[in-house]
Amino acid sequence: MESWQTLDRILTLETRWFTLIGEHLQDHQGIVREYWRVERVDSVIVIPIQRDRIILPVPMYRPGIGELTWDFPGGRCPVNQSPAEVVEAILARELDLQTPAVEHLIALTPETGWAINSSFSNQKLYGFVAQLKPDLAIPAERLAGTYANNSEGFQALLAMIQCAQCRLVLREWQERYQRYQRQEFSNL
Numbered sequence: 743m744e745s746w747q748t749l750d751r752i753l754t755l756e757t758r759w760f761t762l763i764g765e766h767l768q769d770h771q772g773i774v775r776e777y778w779r780v781e782r783v784d785s786v787i788v789i790p791i792q793r794d795r796i797i798l799p800v801p802m803y804r805p806g807i808g809e810l811t812w813d814f815p816g817g818r819c820p821v822n823q824s825p826a827e828v829v830e831a832i833l834a835r836e837l838d839l840q841t842p843a844v845e846h847l848i849a850l851t852p853e854t855g856w857a858i859n860s861s862f863s864n865q866k867l868y869g870f871v872a873q874l875k876p877d878l879a880i881p882a883e884r885l886a887g888t889y890a891n892n893s894e895g896f897q898a899l900l901a902m903i904q905c906a907q908c909r910l911v912l913r914e915w916q917e918r919y920q921r922y923q924r925q926e927f928s929n930l
Contacts, residue, residue: 760782762780786829787867787907795889837881848873856869
């Protein structure tokens with residue numbers, strides 16, 4: 743498959759978090775197309791778990807949809823940091839945790855992340871499970887609830903969580919956790 747050729751750039755609008763680019767591209771058949779894309783800073787989503795309970799923060803206001811939503815802690819990954827390096831900062835901000843809070847970190851995505859809307863954006867998503875220290879206190883005003891780290895807990899969370907990226911990360915954790923449970927059971 744042949745790649746498309748960039749003929750010219752119509753617009754470049756740069757901000758701290760994204761760059762909007764408009765271009766004229768010529769496809770492999772010679773057709774010139776106007777194409778718009780966004781280059782974004784990558785995202786990180788963290789599923790915090792403490793004492794085998796998944797932690798769900800209080801709902802947060804999401805300007806993109808104009809309402810409060812149930813989501814896992816998440817945020818952007820600055821270019822000068824790795825996704826794993828921002829996990830502690832995300833948990834400190836969204837759950838008001840003292841750092842270091844993480845006892846063990848599990849990466850759910852490959853090192854290259856997952857492409858999010860790859861036809862319009864270069865943004866990548868990185869998902870993690872953060873096993874929190876068992877004696878760590880989570881401020882009550884930041885905690886919406888805890889859910890069992892099992893099938894029933896996964897289903898309850900999937901019924902609440904609206905964010906597609908959060909649901910994707912949770913589904914990946916659910917699949918891995920259930921695969922792990924089957925392997926442990928078969929070894930008995």
